[in-house]
Amino acid sequence: METNRTPTVIGIGASAGGLEALEQFFTHVPPNCDATFVVIQHLDPTNPGMLPELLQRFTAMKVAQAEEGIKVKANCVYVIPSNKDLSIAQGKLHLHDPVAPRGLRLPIDFFFRSLANDQNERAIGVILSGMGSDGTLGLRAIKANAGLALVQTPDSAKFDAMPHSAIDAGLVDIAASPDALWEKIATCLQQSRHGRYRVSEPVLAxxxxxxxxxxxxxxxxxxxxxxxxxxxxxxxxxxxxxxxxxxxxxxxxxxxxxxxxxxxxxxxxxxxxIGVTQFFRDTAVWEQLKNHAIPNLLAENPMATQLRAWVPACSTGEEAYSLAMVFKEAVTQSSLDHIYKLQIFATDLDADAIEKARQGYYPANIAADVSPERLSRFFVAEDDGYRINKDIREMVIFAQQNIISDPPFTKLDLLCCRNLLIYLEPVCQKKLMPLFHYALRVHGILLLGNAETISNFGDLFSVIDSHSRLYRRNDQALPFADIEFPSKYFPVVTMIHSNAQAPKTALNLQSQVERLLLQHYSPAAVLVNADGDILYIHGRTGKYLEPAAGKANLNIHAMARDGLRHELPIALKQAQQQTEAVTVRGLTVGTNGGSQTIDLSVQAIDKPETLKGSLLITFTDVATPKPRKRNRHSPNARCRRYWTSCKKRAKKIKVCGKKRNPRRKN
Missing domain, CATH: 1.10.155 (Chemotaxis Receptor Methyltransferase Cher; domain 1)
Known part of the structure; x- marks a missing residue:
């Protein structure tokens, strides 16, 4: 083993019932295992604690209380002291005074996060018996850095809340009883050559x-x-x-x-x-956004009371909700909260993560990242956690999306894409920057992660704050042809068959589509596949789409005119999930030098079999309604005349000294 290299560090988190689990675990760990163990146990802060002495009974390895600045060694067990938080950096342990009040401290999360940052893919986190959810956020950080996450099986735990929390979050690689956990870890270490992953070279074999x-x-x-x-x-x-x-x-x-x-x-x-996510990650960035970037954006757009933002790769929603809260704070402190509204579109590949984000429910340990003031204002305490309040949830629309292959959201004032680009190849990053420029309005704000930059696209964006990775979109329009749209804008494989089959296929497609149109539809229409690739165009669609009428290989998301680019993808997705048609009424579509009000309808096709899975999009022009004159014969007008007549009759009756019912017919 290399003497200059930090040994594999295994963080173990435990709480109520944890001592019994620790005994079962360490009893099966050999003394010459070449690993380091750091035990984070919930301890009474008022008592010195006897955990090192108790653990020493179960193992031949040296057990010691962690000290400030000590470098970890192999075949040793280090235990967190009472009333301290513990972290690791460059293989050395560091003690910290707790910031959170007693009852809200999350020492396991605190250590696991530092372990993930220090050891990256070599980090290993283990959750044993305990109440609450401490350790879940820390395991997420370990997983995000390609580390290993293990838990004690809930049925073997005296208190199963902590293991259950990690399992429910979808973060666990291995669940086993405490006496079997070391064997699982040892197997993984052997597979990865004693904890050092094989892929450190820049190019794979x-x-x-x-x-x-x-x-x-x-x-x-x-x-x-x-x-x-x-x-x-x-x-x-x-x-x-x-x-x-x-x-x-x-x-x-x-x-x-x-x-x-x-x-x-x-x-x-x-x-x-698996991605790194938490509320208000990099606090200084959010403060810069709240105190400077957002107020400046509002000042530059005094007439745009409805702003739009997009948060791609949103995972379970923390980043999107953080943006919503910061915007609320920014407009409140400017006394503009009654004027400006923000609509946030948050997207991710992971359907399960999106579903959790929509629920807006998070464990109690988010208190480590969210201030008490924000918890009080934007959250509601519920069970053992917090739920985002309704006002903030309604600001965010969550949807499943692939930023590389799906159409982008457009006409944005804010685009928050943090720590996604670092996972992408440089070629892919270069494709996304012009796309971000296209998606943003002039002077719109782009927010990137702390390890990301706009690279060589200084002509498209200007720097607002380089430290916070905040950029402003320059007023420089890119030619449409210079933007490399995601692959689903255009079909990857053209729908061309052999010469012998082509005429028959085209004839069948045309006859079946037109028969369907004649039976059910008369307006201009387009048939597309599930990805939006245009299979057939019926009628004159120039007012709604860029291409001329006829068969095309282009994609409707690229061809849609202004006014359709946002609503169309939503309608298509909704139509794929139901049998009845989806209709969006009263859309204003930009035409050459003017606009047209239309109704958009999308119907998923299941018959005939050759068209099954495709979608039929129809465009119906709607006349712009003229201001209506008051109708003398409308119900409201008749009511007003009736009561006026009643008042006159009542007045007449009063003058005559008679007591008759004014509504009664004479």
């Missing part, structure tokens, strides 16, 4: 590249999502961890295993989607 490309194709076929634009070393690290869990040494063997197991394909897909 050719055989590994080939196998990885086949895995990418397999996942694309299974999920519809293409990971070819992601950095290969990052993908390989995630693949290699799955290999280690199944004790597979060769990637070609794992590829064979993957082909035979659909469940493993789903697990690998989830593995690739």
């Amino acid at each position: 050719l055989k590994s590249q080939s196998a990885l490309e086949q895995i990418i194709l397999l996942l694309r076929s299974r999920t519809g999502n293409d990971f070819s634009g992601y950095k290969k070393n990052t993908l390989y690290r995630r693949v290699e961890r799955r290999m280690g869990l199944h004790q597979i040494d060769v990637i070609s063997h794992y590829l064979h295993y993957l082909r035979e197991n659909l469940q493993e394909q789903d697990m690998l897909f989830k593995e690739l989607l």
